[in-house]
Amino acid sequence: MNDPRVPHGQGGxxxxxxxxxxxxxxxxxxxxxxxxxTADPDRILADISYGRAHHRALHFINGAxxxxxxNLLRILGVTKQSLNRxxxxxxxxxxxxxxxxxxxxxxxxxxxxxxxxxxERRLSDAQRARMRDAYRTAGPEAVSGFKKVLEAMMDSxxxxxxHALREGRND
Amino acid sequence: MNDPRVPHGQGGxxxxxxxxxxxxxxxxxxxxxxxxxTADPDRILADISYGRAHHRALHFINGAxxxxxxNLLRILGVTKQSLNRxxxxxxxxxxxxxxxxxxxxxxxxxxxxxxxxxxERRLSDAQRARMRDAYRTAGPEAVSGFKKVLEAMMDSxxxxxxHALREGRND
DNA sequence: TTGGAATGTCAACAAGGCTGACTTAATATT
DNA sequence: AATATTAAGTCAGCCTTGTTGACATTCCAA
Numbered sequence: 423m424n425d426p427r428v429p430h431g432q433g434g435x436x437x438x439x440x441x442x443x444x445x446x447x448x449x450x451x452x453x454x455x456x457x458x459x460t461a462d463p464d465r466i467l468a469d470i471s472y473g474r475a476h477h478r479a480l481h482f483i484n485g486a487x488x489x490x491x492x493n494l495l496r497i498l499g500v501t502k503q504s505l506n507r508x509x510x511x512x513x514x515x516x517x518x519x520x521x522x523x524x525x526x527x528x529x530x531x532x533x534x535x536x537x538x539x540x541x542e543r544r545l546s547d548a549q550r551a552r553m554r555d556a557y558r559t560a561g562p563e564a565v566s567g568f569k570k571v572l573e574a575m576m577d578s579x580x581x582x583x584x585h586a587l588r589e590g591r592n593d
Numbered sequence: 594m595n596d597p598r599v600p601h602g603q604g605g606x607x608x609x610x611x612x613x614x615x616x617x618x619x620x621x622x623x624x625x626x627x628x629x630x631t632a633d634p635d636r637i638l639a640d641i642s643y644g645r646a647h648h649r650a651l652h653f654i655n656g657a658x659x660x661x662x663x664n665l666l667r668i669l670g671v672t673k674q675s676l677n678r679x680x681x682x683x684x685x686x687x688x689x690x691x692x693x694x695x696x697x698x699x700x701x702x703x704x705x706x707x708x709x710x711x712x713e714r715r716l717s718d719a720q721r722a723r724m725r726d727a728y729r730t731a732g733p734e735a736v737s738g739f740k741k742v743l744e745a746m747m748d749s750x751x752x753x754x755x756h757a758l759r760e761g762r763n764d
Numbered sequence: 765t766t767g768g769a770a771t772g773t774c775a776a777c778a779a780g781g782c783t784g785a786c787t788t789a790a791t792a793t794t
Numbered sequence: 795a796a797t798a799t800t801a802a803g804t805c806a807g808c809c810t811t812g813t814t815g816a817c818a819t820t821c822c823a824a
Contacts, residue, residue, distance in 0.1 A: 438733055445721040446656070448728070448740065450758060452630050453649075454751040455743035457670060459623050473779055478624075485617070491802060499628060504781055506803065528790050528801040550616040556745035557619070560738065562609055567731065567738020569619065572626035574727035580625045587621060644810055663770065675812055677772065699770045699821055 462548035470541075475500075475508045480534065480542040483518060485587060488531045490523070497583055517541060633719035641712075646671075646679045651705065651713040654689060656758060659702045661694070668754055688712060 463477050482497050483489060495505045512518040517538035523529035534542060557565050573581060634648050653668055654660060666676045683689040688709035694700035705713060728736050744752060
């Protein structure tokens with residue numbers, strides 16, 4: 423901390439000396455960037471008196487149509503009571519459809535209605551626009567590093583889910 | 594979206610074609626990574642019945658000792674009423690000291706007490722440890738890209754504040 | 765001296781987390 | 795067949811942390 427020098431190259435590139443201040447900078451970058459990350463959808467949501475929780479539900483149902491409630495609350499990392507409150511309003515408002523499972527009738531499979539897809543698109547358009555601008559500003563190599571660090575920052579269970587979501591999608 | 598090809602090199606590296614799915618991946622990475630980012634301090638805070646808001650206040654007072662309340666709420670992006678509730682408990686619990694300004698006696702300058710510094714250190718040690726691991730796993734080039742993208746994701750006002758925090762610190 | 769800024773406080777409210785207890789239905793297990 | 799477990803939903807109550815609005819105090823500056 424009193425020695426901000428970074429002796430790299432010594433012992434290979436994997437061993438790098440990181441000062442507390444360098445790490446603090448990363449922490450603050452995450453804090454401020456996350457604010458920007460949520461700012462655009464938050465503005466849209468505020469107008470229609472929905473919250474971030476609704477956005478998250480719409481996002482993941484859109485990404486995995488037919489997902490079960492149990493599945494969804496594992497991804498979101500909330501209790502079923504908390505998710506249920508959000509889900510109920512989305513179903514009542516006709517944005518989400520809940521279908522009884524065919525194989526296992528205890529399960530409910532969740533789908534976006536046409537209206538739900540429209541809102542999801544509106545929200546994610548705003549969020550993607552910011553992401554696209556950031557990616558373009560930073561350049562392709564930066565994007566690759568960005569994703570590497572974010573992935574390394576996840577808990578292993580979250581990382582597993584993150585990868586599971588990719589499978590079956592064209593990326 | 595139907596054409597996941599990425600024609601890069603055409604028109605320089607700044608013009609890159611980004612599919613919706615590529616951007617969605619980045620969005621989900623931010624979501625899951627932020628969960629990891631806050632997980633360790635959250636666990637510590639839960640034990641002592643404080644919340645994330647207390648952590649944020651401690652973090653920024655630690656980084657800019659003597660900062661005013663107005664300053665702090667601009668950085669945190671919350672109302673003074675919201676900040677005040679958190680600040681009051683921190684002062685009552687002897688973690689933060691509020692000194693009346695010498696030049697302008699309306700202002701209160703905020704400092705961490707010894708106990709406050711101890712908690713801040715405990716929280717940020719946990720958060721820095723995860724950050725350090727992530728940085729080491731991803732490597733120095735990835736870290737540079739990570740910071741570039743995060744910075745590009747901030748609102749301009751947030752980016753201004755982010756840089757202002759660096760000045761006067763040895764990074 | 766008066767206007768405005770900085771701060772603090774009270775009250776009320778909402779979103780969105782949580783726990784715990786309980787029901788219903790369906791599936792699994794023994 | 796009886797029993798246990800699982801998925802989902804619901805109700806009640808609690809907490810944190812955000813919001814508005816109204817108002818008091820203090821003090822600087824024009």
